Amino acid sequence: MSKNLNNGRMPVKPIAFARAVSAPYARWAFGAMTAAFVATAVSRISTYVLGRLTDNAIAFGQGKADVSDIWRWVLIFPAIYMINEFIWRTSGFCGMRWITGAVAEGSRRLFGYLSEHSATYFSDRHAGALVNKISNAASGIERLVGQWLWQFFPLIVGLAADLFLTYNAHPYFALTLLVWMAVYVPLNVFFVSRLHKLSFAYAESSSSLKGKMVDSTSNVDTVQYTGSIDYEKLHIGGHIGHQRTAHLREWWWSEWVLVTNGVLLALFMLSMFAFGMLLIERGEISVGSLVMIITIVIGLEQRMFFLGQNMTQAVSYYGQVSEGLKELLEPHEIVNSADAKPLTVSQAAIEFKGLDFSYRGKRVFHGDFDLCIAGGEKVGLVGHSGAGKSTLVALLLRRFELGGGSIAIDRQSINSVTLDSLRKAVAFVPQGTSLFHRSIIENIRYGRLDASDAEVVNAANLAQADEFINELPSGYQTKVGERGVMLSGGQRQRVSVARAVLRDAPILLLDEATSALDSISEAAIQKALVELMKDKTVIAIAHRLSTLRAMDRLVVIENGRIVENGKHDELLALGGVYAELWNSQVSGFIPD
Template identity: 45%
Template sequence: MLALEAAQAACSILLPYAIKKIMDAVALAQLLKVEVWNEVEPALWLFAGLNFGIVLFSRASGAMLVLLGPTLRLQVRRELFSYLQGHSQRYFLSHFAGSLANRISEVALGVANTLWTVLFDFWPLIITFSVSLVLMMGVNLQMALTLALWIAVYVLISFFLARRCRRYAQKYAAARSLVSGKIVDSVTNIQNAKLFARREYEQRYLEDYLLQEVNIARRTFWFMERIRWFQFVAAMILMLGIIGYALKIWSENAMTVSEFAMSASLSLMLIEQARGLSRRFLEFFEYTGNINDGVSRIIQSHEIMDHVDAQPLIVTHATIQFQQIDFSYVNGRPVFQSLNITIRSGEKIGLVGFSGSGKSTLFNLLLRLFEPQSGTILIDQQNIQAVTQESLRNSITMIPQDPILFHRSLLENIRYGRLNATDDEVIAAAQKAHAHEFIVASEAGYQTLVGERGVKLSGGQRQRITLARAILKNTSILLLDEATSALDSVTEHHIQDSLAYLMRDKTVMVIAHRLSTLSHLDRILVFQQGKIVEEGSHNQLLQRKGHYAQMWSMQAGGFLPQSEL
């Protein structure tokens, strides 16, 4: 592509030379009083050949752009998305999903536009400038050097002025991404806006961020406009100066009319190219500003990474050990201090405690969504920090409290548990999760799209799809975080059989607010402010008449809402 652009630029800049040759041939034919065509024919063929070359090389370059352009943007998006997926859960808690998606798009577009600016603007100008200078030096060395010096100064000043634009562009890109994130956040929570009649409030809330974007945009555009004024005035002075200088030389009979025409044409063409390049500087630094903003937010060091020599996790007995775990979130408040838990192979344990006591955090640490500040987590005596994250999460099945589905078909959402599962296996899992009945009653059956985050389904339906996915995955370690909280009593009764089947021969950890669902488990851990204050079976804990017995009594008597446990 570089060669094609160079060839096209060379053909374009040689056109004034071909016109000079035509004028010289006409003048010579008139002087010798001979047939004009015989003298002009070679120059006309040169002129035609150059025009044909411009068309040929430009379209060949355009064809390559068609092939490479979309591929380049696709590759940038692919790489950024792949890197983004490697960030820890902590990173995603601190960034808007819409803002991240917008930055990926802007970086992909910025990289492509930056490359095209270099290929189609900067590189052709170098060729144009070089060929023009050689041609003009053949006419008048002093004029050629004067033009070269003037353009060099003009381009350098434009470059340094335009470089300051990058800082403005970076701020503008950040403001645009923030607005995109706010819009996506508002749309995602549109049900809340409707339930609380907050349509006008949401508009006012967004208005503040829109005004910030507008103010930053105005400052950016005004700065760019001042640079354009300098470029316009400087280019106009340069044009007038070169034409006046060429007229002076011609009036002194130091060049012919054809040489004057060629010099003037080359000068005007070169000045216009330099002026265009100066405008491209602004665009170039605007693109790089967008790239810098996106890259600085996305290409941050991964908090949780596989070790260079990380090995796949091999689960044989599914024993789990938490040893001397210390952990705190961003605010620094400790969740766990010197926490120790051992879960035997095939043991079923329940986790209870008030909200914020660390139950879900324990799941997150086991899945390595967060990293403890100190301590070790072992699965079958293998440190989970020494195994690959992929193999770790492939070995654990979790049913979350808030089931979130992809905006894909029901079939795809269930098959997400095991991508190579057959349709029959997916249907069998749905039947065990008591989801098959409502699926086949849907408009498109298993091909029904569920909407963003599964909004087209009820809470209970989403939970049954998540349960079917877990049944299909079928790993030796199972984590249940309020797996039946969104189900009605009848459906929950039916699903208990499916859960019992799913939990068979597995190591299971269960978080439940309804204590009655834990009564059949081997052991129950009672958490309070990140510490295990009681431990034992359901009956043992009731006999101790401690925290668990108190919670059981309150819940059984209806005094304590389940959501507070």
């Protein structure tokens, strides 16, 4: 496997990536490039025609040619121009299909790839900045492909044609052009490699700035109610300053590249014109050939000047794309194993064995966590906050990779089954539910995407959500704001419970599913939960211990270890951690 490929799937280098996403549009790419090739060749014919037109005009002045000879060339010139324009447009019509297609394909693949990263990947990064990288990469690819198709490729073809034409006029010209290219090209390759580093650094600082801005904007509530707007302005202002410095460095180098190229071009013009005059003096070339050479040199000067500009721009896009791809296309941490099979659930028995797990640097389980849950058993997890309860549930869903030990469902290791089948077997009500900025009905339907409207309403009813939903301005069609900000914590929890009802999976995980509800709402929803738990294997975590009394068994966790295990009454009689927690609960809350 090449080191440029992550999980053997997508190239990380911009050009290889552009080629991969262009593959479905290969026919349009071929058409566009062929047209660009032909159009460039045709444009060189017009340079040749200009030379012949001049010679005929001179011959006519000397009475050696007929007026019709001149007119023939005069008509050919605009005709070639028109044909040429037509071919360029053909290239445009093909190119637009190629480029829009490649951009769409790139965005689709990057978005798909991004969604398969692990929870660790996302906990380190800002969602807004990641999305920004996708759009940067896509627009960068669009510009790079466009530049290749309409600037660099025609330039290479044109240079080959220019070499041929100059050689025909006199070998000296071709030789001068060759020598000049031998200096110009390597020097620019050096410039570009240096410039690339600076462009990459600039892209990095821009993307980091965007991340900081997203972070600040998404916490605008805190910024405002703590009166910290000035502090944030200063903080973000510092990052804006870094970005400007990086931009300036890149630009500074680009300007010097342009200066050097300008000097080289002047030297080139000088030698070509000097040769031209010398050869005219000696009578070795015609005036027409000299005109042709001058046209070529002026054309080259313009194209080379723009090449300098385009190149610095292309390097900048390249830096932007490679920065984005490097981060987005990091290898996936959690993947289906090569021989992964779908999970087949019969009893829905769960076994945790010798769990070892650390978040980056923070050890939560120590290699000695064992817990067997029989099919259909209902287990309550209890422990101080930070004990590792939510982590245990996340590990069962394989949102993080285990450091050691194993988790199995019905004797199938979760690492040996497909991720999709594992997660489809579980209904999960997480500790804090954030909702999509979509309608409530869509949010609940997320529990089971093919559920009918009636099923959704029924689930909402069971989860005691129906009442508040009907009071919203557009009922079930109400959009809930970013992450669900228009709903209260308790309302979001009920939406989340409704999802679990709809899902109806053999394993049910409840992580503080009712923590944001008052006692009365909780008692009401408790009935729905008891109904929901029927015939399912359940792991329920609750702050309020009274809500766990209906469980078959309670497991008390401290610092990633099971310290007590048994029924409510047994644990109470034990007089240990559970008894302490229970007794210290004022109206059923564990003090943190």
